[in-house]
Amino acid sequence: MNNSRFRTRAVHAGHGLEPSTGAHAVPIFQTSTFGYGDADRGERLFSGQERGYFYSRLGNPTVRAFEEKLASLEGTQDAVAFASGMGAVSALALTVLKPGDEVAFIGPLYGGTEGFFRHILDKFGVTVWEADDLDDLAARLTPNVRMVYVETPTNPTLRITDLKRAADLAHSVGALAVADNTFASPALTRPAEHGIDVVLHSATKYLGGHGDAIGGILAGNADLMGELRVTGLRHVGASLGPQEAYLFLRGMKTLPLRMDAHCAGAQMIAEHFRAHPAIRAVYYPGLPEHAGHNVAARQMRAFGGMVSFDLHGGYDAAKAFLNGLGLFVQAVSLGDVESLSCHPASTTHQLLGADTLARQGVTPGLARLSVGIEDPLDLIEDIERALEHVTVAPTL
Numbered sequence: 001m002n003n004s005r006f007r008t009r010a011v012h013a014g015h016g017l018e019p020s021t022g023a024h025a026v027p028i029f030q031t032s033t034f035g036y037g038d039a040d041r042g043e044r045l046f047s048g049q050e051r052g053y054f055y056s057r058l059g060n061p062t063v064r065a066f067e068e069k070l071a072s073l074e075g076t077q078d079a080v081a082f083a084s085g086m087g088a089v090s091a092l093a094l095t096v097l098k099p100g101d102e103v104a105f106i107g108p109l110y111g112g113t114e115g116f117f118r119h120i121l122d123k124f125g126v127t128v129w130e131a132d133d134l135d136d137l138a139a140r141l142t143p144n145v146r147m148v149y150v151e152t153p154t155n156p157t158l159r160i161t162d163l164k165r166a167a168d169l170a171h172s173v174g175a176l177a178v179a180d181n182t183f184a185s186p187a188l189t190r191p192a193e194h195g196i197d198v199v200l201h202s203a204t205k206y207l208g209g210h211g212d213a214i215g216g217i218l219a220g221n222a223d224l225m226g227e228l229r230v231t232g233l234r235h236v237g238a239s240l241g242p243q244e245a246y247l248f249l250r251g252m253k254t255l256p257l258r259m260d261a262h263c264a265g266a267q268m269i270a271e272h273f274r275a276h277p278a279i280r281a282v283y284y285p286g287l288p289e290h291a292g293h294n295v296a297a298r299q300m301r302a303f304g305g306m307v308s309f310d311l312h313g314g315y316d317a318a319k320a321f322l323n324g325l326g327l328f329v330q331a332v333s334l335g336d337v338e339s340l341s342c343h344p345a346s347t348t349h350q351l352l353g354a355d356t357l358a359r360q361g362v363t364p365g366l367a368r369l370s371v372g373i374e375d376p377l378d379l380i381e382d383i384e385r386a387l388e389h390v391t392v393a394p395t396l
């Protein structure tokens with residue numbers, strides 16, 4: 001199966017016909033426990049001497065099919081699923097970090113991730129610092145850095161990071177290279193192909209794609225995934241349920257087709273509004289003037305379904321714009337078939353503080369758009385109507 005092309009693996013990887021019934025869709029194994037037959041086998045299962053299912057917090061066939069499909073799509077040896085993206089972030093940190101270690105990241109990150117790094121890890125004696133860019137990262141790396149963490153494109157400014165260089169820098173000091181691939185999905189970027197050690201997803205977004213399930217997943221080499229499974233599931237208990245895993249499996253079958261529609265719509269919107277007088281800047285890596293366009297073109301199949309507008313007039317302008325939208329539902333998630341919109345500075349990134357937001361370019365006038373699979377012309381008309389609510393100061 002791993003020799004098949006991406007669209008084929010999106011449909012078939014991770015499962016075949018269910019052996020006892022012949023069902024071609026993965027059944028929802030809605031059970032808390034699995035009988036293991038005898039005490040000796042129970043001991044072997046609990047000690048890890050034998051692989052098998054005995055308690056759904058630690059492993060479930062529906063969840064396992066989701067893990068195997070994602071590992072196939074990302075091109076990694078294995079994957080471990082969690083109850084949320086933040087469950088995956090937490091499990092990773094608790095597994096690989098210890099007091100005295102340092103984490104370096106290039107921002108902005110998703111607000112929950114950055115908040116966890118800045119406000120939780122220090123309680124465990126882990127130092128977290130932000131690099132301005134890869135050059136700054138290279139200048140400041142020391143052997144104390146145990147994890148280099150990047151998003152590309154970043155949330156919500158759509159900044160692009162060269163994944164190969166980030167991985168090479170991390171490995172130069174023996175650190176783990178981690179990439180949040182939520183915004184791109186494996187349909188557009190596969191970070192492991194560029195040397196990244198651990199790939200993270202909020203499966204809630206593009207993997208599921210329908211706004212009806214919450215989950216997270218990590219992918220990487222088999223040994224590390226085994227450690228993450230013990231820490232994240234056995235000890236922390238951030239376990240994904242089988243119903244959610246079933247929904248992710250269903251969603252991922254159409255991932256490449258959906259991503260084509262997301263990307264085509266986002267490209268059209270970015271190009272249409274790049275010179276609108278109410279908009280100070282359009283952030284989309286598919287525009288040639290985007291600072292990361294050349295790197296994105298090298299490591300992405302297409303440029304994604306997210307577009308951000310920085311509007312003249314700050315928060316009042318952003319609020320008027322967002323409140324004027326009709327097809328773009330105001331909601332803090334992304335990656336759904338429906339178009340969504342939000343104001344990051346007051347929602348997803350609110351807890352980071354004004355100074356951090358200003359430094360990272362998450363301005364009061366920034367509006368984030370998750371472009372769905374609707375007809376792009378309808379979305380453009382919706383945005384045009386919403387921009388009529390924005391007052392543009394006359395040029396003197």
